[in-house]
Amino acid sequence: MKKTIKRLSMLLVGVIAASILLSGCTKNTSASSSDKINVGALFELTGQVASYGTSEYNAVKLYIDDTNKNGGVLGKQINLIKADNKSATDESINQATKLIVENNVVAILGPATTGNTKAASSIALSKNIPLITPSGTSFDVTVDTNTNKVKSEIFRACYTDPYQGKVMGEFAAKDLNAKTAVIYIDNKSDYSKGLAKSFKEQFEKLGGKVIDQEAYVAGDQDFKSTLTKIKGLNADVIFIPGYYQDTAKIAKQARDMGIEVPLLGGDGWDSPDLLKIAGASALNNVYYSNHFISTDPDPIVQDFIKKYKDAYGTEPDAFAALAYDSAGMLVQAIKDANSTDPAKITDALANLKNFKGVTGTISIDAQHNPIKQTVIIELKDGKQTLKKKISAE
Amino acid sequence: MKQILKNRLLIFIGLFAIYGIIQILLSTNILNDYYEINIVLMGINIILAVSLNLINGFTGQFSLGHAGFMSIGAYTSAIITYKLGLSFPLALLVGGISAGIAGILIGIPSLRLKGDYLAITTLGFGEIIRVIFLNTEYVGGASGLSGIPKYTNWTWVFWMAVITVVLIRNFINSSYGRCCVAIREDETAAESMGINTTFYKTLAFTIGAFFAGIGGALYAHNFYIIQPETFNFMKSFDILTMVVLGGLGSITGSILSAIFLTFVYAVLQDYAALRMVIYSLLLIIVMLFRPEGLMGTREFSLKKLFKKGDESSEFTVN
Amino acid sequence: MKTFIEQLINGLSLGSIYALIALGYTMVYGIMKLINFAHGDIYMVGAFTGFFASTYLHLGFVPSLLLAMLVSLILGVTIERVAYRPLRDKSKISILITAIGVSLLLENGGIILLSPQVRTYPQIFKQHMYSFFNGIITISNQQIVIFVVSIIMMVGLQLIIYKTKIGKAMRAVSTDPDAAKLMGVNVDRTVSFTFAIGSALAAVAGVLVGIYYNSIDPLMGIMPGLKAFIAAVLGGIGIIPGAMVGGLLMGVIEALVSGYGSSLYRDGVSFAILIIILLIKPTGLFGKNVREKV
Structure with a gap:
């Protein structure tokens, strides 16, 4: 019996020691000093969509560093805490929790994609911390579609999938006078599917007809078989709502095969890499919707492009512009709230009006979506030209 | 006694x-909550690793489709609670059973194959399951199911892990389990001793799949959202790494390495690519210098720890 | 008809690439009974070497190709030497796990060293289209290059295997390694040589893919690697003509599925082919049944 007790106590001691050890290494990062405002930057820095997340993190960092150089906000410096969700939903939850409970952030910027944003939102909502996603475009990111309630702490800087698809559907039918269209989607991406759906609705409402829908999977190399099929259908336009790594390859292979009809896309097309991969000759008769155009003479836009280029050596893409504005919106909200209390920042974000950002003058609507301009860019030999500007509704 | x-x-x-x-x-x-998430993850990983060890380690059938079974459990359980609004214990059970049924369906045909062929076939099945979820609108296609209620907590995970370990340990120590081990050691010999190898292999496969399904169900109810992409073959490799590191054929080995690797994962948070390099180097180095894994087929036992020199059978679990 | 022929040509170009990768799988399997999971990543390394050679060293097509072959060859032989050889007598599972480890190492090492960004291959051949029979058959010069290079490589391989001494050794080791050893064949050297040839062929496939699709990234080897493996199984793993036919067949099937069925299920179809083949005729199209001896 004595032995048993001895063993038992040893076991207990072991367990306690282990748990102390575990909790011992917890309290090292939570330096919540009052002279700094902790803001979380939760992005896809590695994994499948690392290129979007990295762009966005870079832009956020640029804005925050600038703000800090100019005296910070409310007289305090912003302490940007970087977290990597590895492009995975479980890691988004894990990291969002860490930012909130360990680092005591007052707000989270990011993530870039819809799925990861939804995951991180679940934590932000339960802890009442505001979260702004630069590019989580799905409608139900900010609205719970089961209850039709707006998710109180979740905001975004981009417009939604349904809106963008609608704009392009209208553009195809009215401006390009297209009667038939083929849609070529990225089967792994809900962004792509969302755009395709609303494009189809709007295009057919205006008398057009979508004659076929094809799909690829992000990262594919060979699009020629499907493009051969599409070529045979002789549609007036091809709508490819995907991201630039794939759409660039599609554009190149389509033009190589002699498909000359207009190629349409969404803001996923906007990247300096598009030109690098597809080459200038393939990028004619290409139209896509975007948040801003790099040739816009507005000093805010030019200033942003110059700073980004100086800091990172490449032109910013749409992701970077949106992330830059997200950071701007947050800083503005902290100023408006005149407080670093998360609840007050949330209120200020919900009431944000006429914030002048790179992607236009932004006001937040009742569903926490931005009201702002849309531009349709036409590519001529890979160069951006403004085709159409649609101002805020 | x-x-x-x-x-x-x-x-x-x-x-x-x-x-x-x-x-x-x-x-x-x-x-705090952050630790809870990682502790819960440790528990889920223990369930996954131990159940895969039953297939790979004890029965010697090299499966690379564990993430597929996990996804079936995750999706079915999420449908039960989220879509149908039924209770969580039922969801766990149905998640496990449907993964188990998938285990039988996939097991019977593929277990005619051996070694590398089996590995690649199970990998193929895992990918096919993923493609099916990807193309099923009912479960959200690529965007997956989001808004799954959070039911998984320390209590559930801890006791499910305990149940998993105890049941699998008892299975292995039963005559059924001995047959499985016999198949691992020499399939032809086992067959000639009158063991119905197909039956036992399918049985091990089904039980392994069942617990993988439970692990998946716990996972789904801990992470709010599930997407087909979460369950690609990298996930299977992750689980495999735990089993291999702990020792093919050692339950305690799997438990320890699941805890250890989840811990390493959390610590190396900021170095994702490096983490994968470390994982892969671990796999290679362990195989080169200790192909049986850290624990081999031995089990960690308290009895041994306290009474040094005592004889202890190969199959005692603390 | 015209579209069908176009799809066929698309399929055959993709298939030639699968075939080149599949040859490496099949040769290694034939001689070591090992699925070299890292083979797809050797193909990736080949593609990147070709990229650096032509972009930064400004080499032409043939020198870049040769350099890529050389680098991949050294890599393949090193991997075999360091990671596989010590385990040759151990259980098959441990060597398979090592292979998975090597594959993960190359992919993630690639991400760290080369960044996950997609790279654009330089245009070595300016695109031209050629038409035959009143435009019924149109083929691009890149596709012609793929066919020509693939055929040269495959014929060369056949010559090495059937007309040289080392080829004879390879066949001997593949049939029975112990007997071959007794007959004085240097097994280690033969295995190294097999890895060298297989890796060099994968590098050729990598460079051709770079030219044909003009973009590469560190994870490009995963899917083609799996597909090529399926091709090897389809033709009968361990059988060299089988890998060629299997590769071409896989390419054509994929092109037809995307062209006439739904591109949604293309990857699913490849795995379904694998499973059907394994269940109905695990030895593949060209395989003979071998009874297991105790």
Whole structure:
């Protein structure tokens, strides 16, 4: 019996020691000093969509560093805490929790994609911390579609999938006078599917007809078989709502095969890499919707492009512009709230009006979506030209 | 007999102590939410690793489709709670059973194959399951299911992990389990001894799949959202790494390495690519210098720890 | 008809690439009974070497190709030497796990060293289209290059295997390694040589893919690697003509599925082919049944 007790106590001691050890290494990062405002930057820095997340993190960092150089906000410096969700939903939850409970952030910027944003939102909502996603475009990111309630702490800087698809559907039918269209989607991406759906609705409402829908999977190399099929259908336009790594390859292979009809896309097309991969000759008769155009003479836009280029050596893409504005919106909200209390920042974000950002003058609507301009860019030999500007509704 | 009873009692008290202490630390917020997530993840990984070990380690059937079974459990359980609004225990059970059925369906045809062929076939099945989920609108296609209620907590995970480990351990120590081990050692010999190898292989496969399904169900109810992409073959490799590192054929090995690797994962948070390099180097180095894994087929046992030099059978689990 | 022929040509170009990768799988399997999971990543390394050679060293097509072959060859032989050889007598599972480890190492090492960004291959051949029979058959010069290079490589391989001494050794080791050893064949050297040839062929496939699709990234080897493996199984793993036919067949099937069925299920179809083949005729199209001896 004595032995048993001895063993038992040893076991207990072991367990306690282990748990102390575990909790011992917890309290090292939570330096919540009052002279700094902790803001979380939760992005896809590695994994499948690392290129979007990295762009966005870079832009956020640029804005925050600038703000800090100019005296910070409310007289305090912003302490940007970087977290990597590895492009995975479980890691988004894990990291969002860490930012909130360990680092005591007052707000989270990011993530870039819809799925990861939804995951991180679940934590932000339960802890009442505001979260702004630069590019989580799905409608139900900010609205719970089961209850039709707006998710109180979740905001975004981009417009939604349904809106963008609608704009392009209208553009195809009215401006390009297209009667038939083929849609070529990225089967792994809900962004792509969302755009395709609303494009189809709007295009057919205006008398057009979508004659076929094809799909690829992000990262594919060979699009020629499907493009051969599409070529045979002789549609007036091809709508490819995907991201630039794939759409660039599609554009190149389509033009190589002699498909000359207009190629349409969404803001996923906007990247300096598009030109690098597809080459200038393939990028004619290409139209896509975007948040801003790099040739816009507005000093805010030019200033942003110059700073980004100086800091990172490449032109910013749409992701970077949106992330830059997200950071701007947050800083503005902290100023408006005149407080670093998360609840007050949330209120200020919900009431944000006429914030002048790179992607236009932004006001937040009742569903926490931005009201702002849309531009349709036409590519001529890979160069951006403004085709159409649609101002805020 | 008395000794066995006493040992059992000891283990039981030990388990309650671990459960109680962590529960207290969690509820007093000494261990905050972030730690809870990682502790829960450890528990889920233990379930996954131990169940894969039954297939790969004890029965010697090299499966690379564990993430596929996990996804079936995750999706079915999410449908039960989220879509149909039924209770969580039922969801766990149905998640496990449907993964188990998938285990039978996939097991019977593929277990005619051996070694590398089996590995690649199970990998193929895992990918096919993923493609099916990807193209099923009912479960959200590529965007997956989001808004799954959070039911998984330390209590559920801890006791499910305990049940998994105890059941699998008992299975292995039963005559059925001995047959499985015999198949691992030499399939032809086992067959000639009158063991119905197909039956036992399918049985191991089904049980492994069942618990993988439970692991998946716990996972789904811990992470709010599930997407087909979460369950690609990298996930299977992750689980495989745990099993291999711990030792093919050692339950305690799997438990320890699941805990250790989840811990490493959390610590190396900021170095994702490096983490994968470390994982892969671990796999290679362990295989080159200790192909049987850290624990081999041995089990970590308290008895051994306390009474040095005592003989202990290969199959005692603490 | 015209579209069908176009799809066929698309399929055959993709298939030639699968075939080149599949040859490496099949040769290694034939001689070591090992699925070299890292083979797809050797193909990736080949593609990147070709990229650096032509972009930064400004080498032409043939020198870049040769350099890529050389680098991949050294890599393949090193991997075999360091990671596989010590385990040759151990259980098959441990060597398979090592292979998975090597594959993960190359992919993630690639991400760290080369960044996950997609790279654009330089245009070595300016695109031209050629038409035959009043435009019924149109083929691009890149596709012609793929066919020509693939055929040269495959014929060369056949010559090495059937007309040289080392080829004879390879066949001997593949049939029975112990007997071959007794007959004085240097097994280690033969295995190294097999890895060298297989890796060099994968590098050729990598460079051709770079030219044909003009973009590469560190994870490009995963899917083609799996597909090529399926091709090897389809033709009968361990059988060299089988890998060629299997590769071409896989390419054509994929092109037809995307062209006439739904591109949604293309990857699913490849795995379904694998499973059907394994269940109905695990030895593949060209395989003979071998009874297991105790």
